[in-house]
Amino acid sequence: MIFKLAWRNIWRNRRRTFITAASILFAVMFASVMESLQRGAWNNMINNVVNFYYGYAQVHQRDYWEDKSLDLAMPLTDSLQALAANTEVVEAIVPRLESFGLASTGDQTFGVMVVGIDPEREQAFTGLADRLYEGAYLKPGDDGALLASGVADRLNLGVGDTVLLISQGYHGVNAAGKYPVRGLIDFPSPELDKQLLYLSLPTAQYFYGATGMVTTAALQIRNADALPRLKRTLSAELDTTYYAWHDWTEMMPELLEAKALDSAGNVIVYLLLYLIIAFGIFGTILMMTQERQYEFGILTSIGMRRGRLGSVIWLETVMLGIIGAVAGILVSIPIVYYLKRNPIQFSGAYATMLEQYGFEPIFPAQFDWNIFGTQALLVFIVTALLGLYPLWRISRLKPVEAMRA
DSSP states (O other), X not given: OHHHHHHHHHTTSHHHHHHHHXXXXXXXXXHHHHHHHHHHHHHHHHHHHIIIXXXXXXXXXXXXXXXXXXXXXEEOOHHHHTHHHHOSSOOEEEEEEEEEEEEEETTEEEEEEEEEEOHHHHHHHHOGGGGXXXXXXXXXXXXXXXXXXXXXXXXXXXXXXEEEEEEEOGGGOEEEEEEEEEEEEOOSXXXXXXXXXXXXXXXXXXXXXXXXXXXXXXXXXXXXXXXXHHHHXXXXXSOTTTEEEEEHHHHOHHHHHHHHHHHHHHHHHHHHHHHHHHHHHHHHHHXXXXXXXXXXXXXXXXXXXXXXXXXXXXXXXXXXXXHHHXXXXXHHHHHHHHHHHSOEEOOHHHHHHHHHTTOOSEEOOOOOHHHHHHHHHHHHHHHHHHTHHHHXXXXXXXXXXXXXX
């Protein structure tokens, strides 16, 4: 009976009902779109960065990540390479041998990070050949080198020139060699552009005296959602007394901190948004309560219990909250879906800045049902709490004064 009465009451004044429901609708819509854009933008940025070089996860010998020492290289065993074939979550293994060296030509010497790669796997993983702007990409077993444009400019080298490399190899052996420059690569990230030099994996292993060894096995997986499954897979498939694995949050904590800082800033925006929304909804509830003072006075004077009357009024507010929240979800879905299929694209100086750090200048929305449900629930809770105000007014109501109002 109470539910039926509350339902009829909210349609007695359709204009007031539509105003309240519209306030809740826009609250859910704005919050859902903002949250979807924020999550989508960060997921896209993270995907750009991790697939730019590191990957979502890497396997090393234990203690390598802390020391980054070539002496902690590991053999590229069949069991390690079989991860991609034996598990569903790992799509490919991308082996690398990474160390530092001195690149020299004439009287110019420059410190570089030498990366030995399998050209075909690296291309499938990071699209390295797509960043080539001059020369040719490495072939399997190639004895040449690829230089980042910053390194080439610093050493005044071009395609066809020869770069000399000097370093300390595996377990202290001398490492020296000269390699023809096959191609030049342009990296959007200034830091990577100033230090990377690529060799084919066999060439790098020979140079460092580390035949059959790698420092890193990058794991190619579909997305970050697969990381929990990947952890279970690696624990079961690998000898954890010898191997260690690190996901992108451990390898790039600064990116995670930047995301947390941005999310904290958005919390303030959401609080302001919900505060504005709450005042709007409260204004409607206040107007409804004031308009119905005479009605409340009549009902209490003829014997209706204040608790039951308060329950009816609160249910009216809750029903309005449900109507507005559901309508907000229905309106948000096509907007977020459209922004997912047609991301916001930036141009000009802001787009250039994003590209310099390896980010695509686009903000796609993330379509996630949890976002809609969470925002609708939050707005509904705010509405339900504000609906307690009429109960307080009814508890203090004086029927005679209310009927004179």
